[in-house]
Amino acid sequence: MSSVAVIDYGMGNLHSIAKALQHAxxxxxxxxxxxxxxxxxxxxxxxxxxxAIRDCMHALxxxxxxxxxxxxxxxxPLLGICLGMQALLTDSAENGHNLxxxxxxxxxxxxxxxxxxxxxxxxxxxxxxxxxxxxxxxPLWQGIPQDSRxxxxxxxxxxxxxxxxxxxxxxxPEPFACALAQDNVFAVQFHPEKSQAVGLQLLNNxxxxxx
Amino acid sequence: xxxAKRIIPCLDVDNGRVVKGVKFVDIRDAGNxxxxxxxxxxxxxxxxxxxDITATHDNRDTIIHVVEQVASEVxxxxxxxxxxxxxDDIRRMLNAGADKVGINSAAVFRPEFxxxxxxxxxxxxxxxxxDAKKTSQDGEVxxxxxxxxxxxKATGIDAIEWAEKMVAYGAGEILLTSMDRDGTREGxxxxxxxxxxxxxxxxxxxxxxxxxxDHLADGVINGxxxxxxxxxIFHFAEYTIQQAKEHMRARGIEVRL
Numbered sequence: 001m002s003s004v005a006v007i008d009y010g011m012g013n014l015h016s017i018a019k020a021l022q023h024a025x026x027x028x029x030x031x032x033x034x035x036x037x038x039x040x041x042x043x044x045x046x047x048x049x050x051x052a053i054r055d056c057m058h059a060l061x062x063x064x065x066x067x068x069x070x071x072x073x074x075x076x077p078l079l080g081i082c083l084g085m086q087a088l089l090t091d092s093a094e095n096g097h098n099l100x101x102x103x104x105x106x107x108x109x110x111x112x113x114x115x116x117x118x119x120x121x122x123x124x125x126x127x128x129x130x131x132x133x134x135x136x137x138x139p140l141w142q143g144i145p146q147d148s149r150x151x152x153x154x155x156x157x158x159x160x161x162x163x164x165x166x167x168x169x170x171x172x173p174e175p176f177a178c179a180l181a182q183d184n185v186f187a188v189q190f191h192p193e194k195s196q197a198v199g200l201q202l203l204n205n206x207x208x209x210x211x
Numbered sequence: 212x213x214x215a216k217r218i219i220p221c222l223d224v225d226n227g228r229v230v231k232g233v234k235f236v237d238i239r240d241a242g243n244x245x246x247x248x249x250x251x252x253x254x255x256x257x258x259x260x261x262x263d264i265t266a267t268h269d270n271r272d273t274i275i276h277v278v279e280q281v282a283s284e285v286x287x288x289x290x291x292x293x294x295x296x297x298x299d300d301i302r303r304m305l306n307a308g309a310d311k312v313g314i315n316s317a318a319v320f321r322p323e324f325x326x327x328x329x330x331x332x333x334x335x336x337x338x339x340x341x342d343a344k345k346t347s348q349d350g351e352v353x354x355x356x357x358x359x360x361x362x363x364k365a366t367g368i369d370a371i372e373w374a375e376k377m378v379a380y381g382a383g384e385i386l387l388t389s390m391d392r393d394g395t396r397e398g399x400x401x402x403x404x405x406x407x408x409x410x411x412x413x414x415x416x417x418x419x420x421x422x423x424x425d426h427l428a429d430g431v432i433n434g435x436x437x438x439x440x441x442x443x444i445f446h447f448a449e450y451t452i453q454q455a456k457e458h459m460r461a462r463g464i465e466v467r468l
Contacts, residue, residue: 015282015305015306015307015308016282016286016308016310019282019283019286019308020286023283023284023286050333050335050336051332051333051335052333113412117213122409123214124412124413124414124415124437125412125413126334126335126383126413126414127214128335128383128384128413128414128437129214129215129216129217129257129414129437129438130214130215130217130257130467131212131213131214131215132212132213134212147212149215149467151287151288152214153335153383154335170212171212171213172213172214173213191288193286194286194287194288194310195286195287196252196286196287199286200286
């Protein structure tokens with residue numbers, strides 16, 4: 001039986017992600033853990049996160065999990081979700097300036113204040129709700145229709161230096177990178193665990209991804 | 212390509228059963244919350260909100276079991292409100308599988324609670340629920356005030372100022388209920404909805420008064436709401452969520468279908 005470890009570093013609710021992984025692939029063993037060895041022994045790793053980046057990086061370093069994630073990123077399939085995606089960039093403008101894990105080269109920035117769509121209607125921040133995801137070619141999109149809607153809730157987003165690692169974009173109102181892919185690392189700004197059938201499909205694809 | 216407006220069915224849960232009253236009387240039993248949540252998920256609900264109206268403290272754990280059960284099989288955002296007074300209440304709801312909690316009277320009694328909650332759990336999971344009632348007379352400049360105790364107790368707090376303050380304190384979203392309209396089926400209080408939605412940067416969910424599908428579309432188009440919440444029109448299968456979305460789309464609103 002293949003296994004997936006969900007990294008538990010005390011940030012947010014991991015019940016949803018664990019339940020969704022179990023539901024998406026009953027043939028995979030799901031463990032929620034803060035234990036470095038358990039994470040390093042799992043076949044795949046999910047790195048979730050909600051809240052603020054400073055707390056996130058602090059909690060990771062406290063637990064020594066920053067180095068564990070660096071090792072995972074070099075060796076096996078890793079899925080970053082929401083704040084777990086943002087933490088994989090070089091740095092983030094949230095809470096001033098925070099150095100992150102630098103697995104993807106690039107920055108995390110905030111949506112501008114006073115955002116408007118092309119008709120002049122004001123756009124709310126956080127970007128919250130179901131928005132369309134324009135896929136670039138990648139095996140993790142298998143079985144998911146182009147422009148499917150996924151559930152987002154965030155005020156910051158990733159700006160990678162290398163456009164070729166962008167696996168999908170979403171418009172708010174300008175296109176931003178809502179998924180990044182580089183070798184065995186995949187990361188999404190939206191919440192697949194809260195995106196009903198298409199989200200479960202993406203999780204299932206990740207759990208059967210042969211890099 | 213743009214963000215969809217959300218339709219959120221709301222389940223008022225009393226002792227583990229879904230109920231719905233008109234103006235807080237004549238409460239009708241509408242069934243098992245887990246079964247109803249399952250149906251709404253199948254019909255394409257964008258989120259589901261549970262409002263726990265259980266009066267006795269002893270029976271409050273029932274809502275936790277409902278959330279646990281729903282969260283293990285329904286993979287859309289879940290919000291739980293009603294009786295959230297402490298950080299521990301929030302933690303218990305999030306651990307049970309809720310994604311957001313609604314804070315209402317606890318914020319009125321002690322606004323700093325919202326700051327503490329957002330600081331601990333993040334703004335993304337803190338919804339401040341506002342119950343507002345019109346206090347101005349016809350011909351005067353419109354004014355709405357915050358009411359507590361199911362709309363019976365005035366606080367003297369201006370609703371727009373309150374919404375701005377709650378966002379400054381870390382609310383990630385506002386759930387706005389018109390106590391004049393709740394249960395009447397006459398439609399949202401559109402001027403109220405619009406005033407609050409234009410005053411704050413975070414999303415606003417309109418609530419209170421939906422009696423038909425046009426009311427939902429009006430909430431978005433005229434009320435400028437980012438999401439619309441309704442209970443009774445969905446519980447008794449007058450309309451499905453799917454029908455509501457098709458209707459909104461026909462009126463030019465972007466929805467997830």
